Amino acid sequence: MQDNKRILKRAKREEAFMRRLFFVFSFISVFTTLGIIGMLLFESAQFFRRVSIVSFFTDTQWTPLFYEKHFGILPLLCGTLLTTGIAILVAAPLGILIAIFLSEYASPRVRRLCKPILEILAGVPTVVYGYFALLFVTPLLKRVIPSLSGFNALSPGIVMGIMILPLVSSLSEDAMHAVPQSLREAGYALGSTKFEVATKIVFPAAFSGVTASLILALSRAIGETMLVTIAAGQMPQLTLNPLVPIMTMTAYIAQVSLGDVPTGTLEYQTIFAVGLLLFIFTLLLNVLARKLRQRFREVYW
Amino acid sequence: MKRGLQTDALLVGKRRREKVFLVLAASALLFSLVILFALIIDAFLDGLPRLNIKFLTSFPSRRPEEAGILPAMVGSIYVTTLTILFAVPLGIGGAIYLEVYAPKNRVSSLIETSIATLGGVPSIIYGMLGLELFARALQLGRSLLTGALTLALLVLPIIIVAARESLRAIPQSLWEAALALGATRWQALRDQVLPVAFPGILTGIILTVSRAIGEAAPLIMIGALTYVAFLPDSILSPFTTLPIQIFNWVSRPQKAFHANAAAGIIVLLAITLTLNALSIFLRSRLEKRSSSKAF
Numbered sequence: 001m002q003d004n005k006r007i008l009k010r011a012k013r014e015e016a017f018m019r020r021l022f023f024v025f026s027f028i029s030v031f032t033t034l035g036i037i038g039m040l041l042f043e044s045a046q047f048f049r050r051v052s053i054v055s056f057f058t059d060t061q062w063t064p065l066f067y068e069k070h071f072g073i074l075p076l077l078c079g080t081l082l083t084t085g086i087a088i089l090v091a092a093p094l095g096i097l098i099a100i101f102l103s104e105y106a107s108p109r110v111r112r113l114c115k116p117i118l119e120i121l122a123g124v125p126t127v128v129y130g131y132f133a134l135l136f137v138t139p140l141l142k143r144v145i146p147s148l149s150g151f152n153a154l155s156p157g158i159v160m161g162i163m164i165l166p167l168v169s170s171l172s173e174d175a176m177h178a179v180p181q182s183l184r185e186a187g188y189a190l191g192s193t194k195f196e197v198a199t200k201i202v203f204p205a206a207f208s209g210v211t212a213s214l215i216l217a218l219s220r221a222i223g224e225t226m227l228v229t230i231a232a233g234q235m236p237q238l239t240l241n242p243l244v245p246i247m248t249m250t251a252y253i254a255q256v257s258l259g260d261v262p263t264g265t266l267e268y269q270t271i272f273a274v275g276l277l278l279f280i281f282t283l284l285l286n287v288l289a290r291k292l293r294q295r296f297r298e299v300y301w
Numbered sequence: 302m303k304r305g306l307q308t309d310a311l312l313v314g315k316r317r318r319e320k321v322f323l324v325l326a327a328s329a330l331l332f333s334l335v336i337l338f339a340l341i342i343d344a345f346l347d348g349l350p351r352l353n354i355k356f357l358t359s360f361p362s363r364r365p366e367e368a369g370i371l372p373a374m375v376g377s378i379y380v381t382t383l384t385i386l387f388a389v390p391l392g393i394g395g396a397i398y399l400e401v402y403a404p405k406n407r408v409s410s411l412i413e414t415s416i417a418t419l420g421g422v423p424s425i426i427y428g429m430l431g432l433e434l435f436a437r438a439l440q441l442g443r444s445l446l447t448g449a450l451t452l453a454l455l456v457l458p459i460i461i462v463a464a465r466e467s468l469r470a471i472p473q474s475l476w477e478a479a480l481a482l483g484a485t486r487w488q489a490l491r492d493q494v495l496p497v498a499f500p501g502i503l504t505g506i507i508l509t510v511s512r513a514i515g516e517a518a519p520l521i522m523i524g525a526l527t528y529v530a531f532l533p534d535s536i537l538s539p540f541t542t543l544p545i546q547i548f549n550w551v552s553r554p555q556k557a558f559h560a561n562a563a564a565g566i567i568v569l570l571a572i573t574l575t576l577n578a579l580s581i582f583l584r585s586r587l588e589k590r591s592s593s594k595a596f
Contacts, residue, residue: 011487012485026461029419039433094332101326105326112585117337121337123508123577125514125569127551131551131559134551135551135559193319219421223423226544254521257521257522263437272429283422285421286418286421
């Protein structure tokens with residue numbers, strides 16, 4: 001009897017301990033989030049004490065590491081916009097086509113074969129994509145466009161599109177897969193072809209899910225660093241020309257950390273101002289994508 | 302009669318559209334597969350001549366033909382192992398709390414929101430956190446430990462999500478049987494639920510390893526060196542990793558270094574693609590098992 005009580009007591013104590021331990025483990029995520037936000041806000045505040053927010057958003061030059069310093073984020077924003085814009089232009093049509101094909105046309109066998117291969121495309125490290133963009137795609141494009149410079153936005157943009165393609169295709173396919181069979185059957189009963197069912201029934205019904213996948217892909221593209229650092233160049237330019245070297249926000253942050261900029265200096269603080277903007281963009285996009293995905297869940301589940 | 306002809310024409314047009322679309326969609330799929338193969342073949346053509354035992358066992362050098370990836374490989378193995386040691390217990394524990402213990406209250410939803418937010422944060426921002434928190438505030442410097450802690454924070458949300466999914470897939474009856482026999486929730490977890498959930502969690506862990514091995518941006522942020530001519534001898538040593546070494550070689554103008562980068566890429570791809578294939582294989586086996594159980 002005495003023994004039994006002791007065992008029970010021990011089990012209860014263990015249970016309480018594990019429960020608390022696991023709580024602490026899961027709370028690390030909260031600390032990490034707060035740490036990221038706190039760090040970005042704190043260092044950016046230091047930065048904006050010395051550089052006005054107005055000139056940060058209106059100055060058209062970004063030269064924090066030069067003798068004559070300008071802190072205009074526009075060239076970096078422009079660079080990011082260019083590469084991610086090209087990436088989405090590549091990934092959206094390809095990804096949606098593949099999603100429709102896998103969800104509506106492919107036999108289970110083809111689907112079982114193709115999905116893992118697409119996933120492998122997502123598992124390739126980004127330095128490898130950088131190498132591929134700089135030393136394979138750029139020379140290839142140069143044969144068609146002789147004026148293309150060695151570093152440019154076009155080639156890393158295209159390769160980035162390939163990189164985010166699996167994200168678009170797999171999330172879009174999930175959304176299309178979730179469209180109830182009865183909707184398709186209603187279409188067939190009215191004499192629609194497969195193409196009509198896919199494009200006029202399934203695609204519109206899955207639209208918010210497809211949009212969510214594109215937004216998530218966009219957010220991934222904005223944060224991508226190695227690919228653009230390797231292949232897009234290191235030249236902040238306010239241009240929408242995809243054929244010349246540019247610099248993205250992420251590439252700037254990487255460039256500063258590769259060099260020897262002493263901590264606490266204004267140059268060092270610039271990366272946190274840029275990082276804060278990057279964080280805000282990706283956060284907004286992610287929240288938007290989550291809202292959209294919830295919406296399509298609410299409609300069908 | 303005229304109407305019938307019109308319908309015929311309409312049907313022919315529809316059928317043609319159907320075919321055009323099918324060809325288009327199939328070629329989109331084919332295109333992405335071709336890119337994948339082009340990427341692999343390109344790396345092999347450029348790098349295979351450089352890939353030999355000497356390349357795997359040499360230190361980097363200013364002379365490209367003498368350079369090797371030994372410190373990068375050793376650094377990658379150390380950092381990844383440490384990362385997994387930190388992130389796996391934390392991730393599984395965090396997942397258990399959220400799936401098993403968490404009450405429906407504000408604190409729980411704060412944790413949920415944090416994990417969802419962290420999943421979308423670019424990896425370079427984790428690097429900035431690692432730089433400020435581990436390298437500077439805790440004064441761990443540009444060490445293996447800083448790198449591993451930073452990567453652990455980066456992969457933590459991935460492990461939590463994977464572990465939660467496999468915990469959720471456990472049939473309720475398993476829980477109820479254990480609890481009905483008087484087990485506490487922890488006892489049920491330890492002896493019944495976790496062993497069954499483990500293969501699913503393992504799939505997530507393998508994907509995490511592959512992600513951690515390929516990651517470069519956060520490690521560049523914390524100041525992992527791009528040129529290391531020694532092997533790390535403690536967790537506080539400076540280090541480099543395979544992706545960083547590849548990055549260093551790609552960024553040089555000389556062609557000979559590009560060949561080194563390609564050879565490094567072959568090694569890196571061999572590791573990450575094997576891990577990816579392994580996790581896909583494991584998952585498909587799991588899916589087969591669970592679907593055969595259901596019927």
